[in-house]
Amino acid sequence: MAEKLLKMEGISKAFPGVQALSNVLFDLNKGEVHALLGENGAGKSTLMKILTGIYQRDSGTIIYQGNEIEIADTKEAQQLGISIIHQELNLARDLTVAQNIFIGREPKSGFRLFLNEKELNLMTQELFDRLNIRLNPGELVEDLSVAKQQMVEIAKALSFESKILIMDEPTAALTDSEIDSLFTIIRNLRSDGVGIIYISHRMEELKRIADRATVMRDGTYIGTVNMREITIDQIISMMVGRQIYQNQRPEIKNRRIEKVLEVKSLNRGSTIKDVSFDLHQGEILGFAGLMGAGRTEVARAIFGADPLESGDIYIRGKKVRVKEPLDAVNNGIGYLSEDRKQFGLMLEMDIKANIAIASMNGFVQTGWLNKLNINKQASKMVDALKIKTPSIHQLVKNLSGGNQQKVVIGKWLTRDSDILIFDEPTRGIDIGAKDEIYKLLNELAAQGKSIIMISSELPEILRMSHRVIVMCEGRITGELINDEKISQELIMTLATKRIG
């Protein structure tokens, strides 16, 4: 029987309006790699944030090395020997490897005033020797490859004498050979008795590295399994569950297939690889995939927000050059960003200004704003989209998420855009408002608008889309008609399918 390092029991956590975790169970042995699995929003990161002291649990117990503990903040977690390596690297690029690892803990000399750089590099070298990492302590972090930067993060985490190391999607940015060397380090740590919590969406690599896996769904504990005794398909069905959702699949029959948008061989660095697809008139085309699959990047590239390396875009059969968002807007494309506060709205301005901003030329007579027309249009949109607000003069920041989203929709409807790209249209919106947004999307499609809908929620994809495109790591890995044969499992399998 392996030695228990950690046992979390009955962990619950609520945020305003959401029960993020309810009664979750998790345990970790010494010298074990334990995978933590679940779809986006399953509660994995909330659980890990509780373990690392970022959040406080509402109820439940944490037993660590046989003692019940409280973890008040991240510093305390570090002192206990619980470290996390986030998906995004948190290194100071202009400092050296050694300076990064011992940041805040620098050895000093001469009345504790002066930095002892020599001692610092020596300490780092000792650490590297112990971990079997080959890196030069004096090298600048910005000169290192992503894989090596990750090793710096690992070394930094372990320099705290960590007994538990949490790794969040550690291989997301690595090549195959880099993954191999990462796994070698992980195996060394495992034989040294470190407990590793490994979060990843890549099923085939879990088979290689993980001993056990715990699956979560919708904030609840689903089960813990031995990796040797289970197939990837079984894990996926644990992750997506057998929930029967109300199938409101939109009608597909009797639709004329008229290509509104054709995208051919888009490429952009490592984020978009040879992406081609068509969008039909009056269609909702779902884009499914995991976070970082490249869906947002494709949307931004079509919209001209980021430059393309290669590829062609045709609108209604005509080749168009989209270098700037202005070009896309002039061609009838509207983009609703996943981050509407940062990219979609001017929060400090009112509803009418936000609705008019994409169509200012239509509201101008020889340089003068026609405020009457702006007000009329804004009122029309508030009525048509049922935006809940005391008036069109309300500042957008005072609206709820759902109503803010409607303002962005109103902006593009005012512009008469007929190709609408919705990136996570219901993110951060409560359930009642979600239904209204869904209804709106269906109405828009019925009116002949063509819609691309990016969503990380599979039930949303299945409920709304006529067709579904699945992406993984910058590539399209599947294109499916939303009929009886489609399933969350099928999409999930395609979304985790790595190609070269």
Place this chain on the structure above:
Amino acid sequence: METQGPQLIPNDKKKIHLKSNAIQQFLAFGSLIILIIFFSIASPNFFQFNNIIGILLSTSVIGILALGATFIIITSGIDLSVGTVMTLCSVMTGVFITSMGLPIIVGVLGGILTGATAGAIAGIAIAKFRIPPFIATLAMMMIAKGLALVISGAAPIYFTSYEAFTEIAMGSIIPGIEIPNAILIFFGMAVIGGIILNKTIIGRFTFAIGSNEEATRLSGVNVNKWKIIIYSIAGIFTGIGGIVMAARLNSAQPALGQGYELEAIAAVVIGGTSLSGGKGTILGTVIGALIMSVLTNGLRILSVPQEWQTVVVGAVILFAVYTDVIRNKKAN
């Protein structure tokens, strides 16, 4: 959020917001009134027609520069070049009129065009070449300073034989009342600035860019083009400031001007325009500029040494920006 109860929240928030906005508006105006009342009581010489005219006259140039700066600061940019560009504009006008013998009106337009050009160049550097506004306009400040000295041969250019030119600032277009034109130009420009900012597409995009530049770009707005236009408009204000300056002094003084940009920025900030962009009013800037000159004038009448006047103005800037910080905190 769509039911009756929570819907009240946005309503309440709006009230609070309006209140804090109104407070800020009245704070600047109230401070100005309080200052005027205070100095009127403290010294009988303060609230005299001639002194008030003097205050307004000394506000005019800084005020005109500050009007242009208001546009730029609302876009969340900054313009450090207005002081020396103003000087360059005076010098160019001097060269056009005195050396080249062009008609006064052509010289004036040439001066204004100089300002617009300098603004456009700074705007292109910022929008197209992605040079941060602070650096681009710092460079423009030095370029303009150098050019003014080179073109004038580092000597003042006098308009002594062109009386009509001096009339631009010191004459009085309204018969019977001795209000120098410089003051009328300042208020006239303020009205024009207010109209551009509130009634035209330029003003709308000024606020939009300052409020959220990326969202504006993603709405299909040619942000680069509008930034260049906005900096050019600020340059036109600077040019007009330069003409008024030269007409007041009856000469173009090539060594003058540096430091005016900071006073202009101070006036804008005291007037409640946020350096983080997206917020600001022309009226606020006018009040801000007036607060600065009332303060300097009043303290001088009370025989406070000039060194201490500067200290007080500095303290006022701190106070003004602090109220802005508090306002933002409350709004969030």
